[in-house]
Amino acid sequence: MLLPKKLITNNVLGLFLTFQLGMISRTLMNKMLCEKHKTMHTREINESELRQLLDLYQHLHEQDDKLPELEVIERVWQQIQNDSNIKYFGIFHNNKLVSSCTISVIPNLTRSCRPYAVIENVVTHKQYRKRGLGKTVLDKAISFGWENNCYKIMLMTGRLNENTFRFYESVGFKKDSKQAFILKRQNT
DSSP states (O other): OOOOHHHHHHHHHHHHHHHHHHHHHHHHHHHHHHHHHHTEEEEEOOGGGHHHHHHHGGGTOSSOOOOOOHHHHHHHHHHHHTOTTEEEEEEEETTEEEEEEEEEEEOOSSTTTOOEEEEEEEEEOGGGTTSSHHHHHHHHHHHHHHHTTOSEEEEOOSOOSHHHHHHHHHHTOOTTSOOOOOOOOOOO
């Protein structure tokens, strides 16, 4: 059965327009995503953003020790801010802290007196997970370690599951390079 030429033309035109609209909507979606990510900034967390960091830490552990008095917290934060070997990096979305980690560079007498670094407290807000933010904030911390001539950067996690291990391995960490041992102070 032969279809009328006008029907074929209309169908082809319809398919073409659908394709074009699909391309336009994909282009608009990509542009919107790009615009959305323009509002994301990775940088060092500054002194005035302590409250945001403490709020984000609620997404780090399901249960944690009770925080001490605000005066104690602020004193520790000031000590951290004054130490050039400790950096807290964060990702901010519309000025809201949504991911962070900390790196400490430790002076060392071995390895030609090159320091080493330890990364801790890697956390992303639950609503922002699975978007690559953890990798981005870790990359910032790792760059800081390499810029400070560290011969190695270590990271430990309390999350003992394969997904977490794969995530850290995807950033470049090796889980079989060394064995970590932890000793925690007993509550008295």
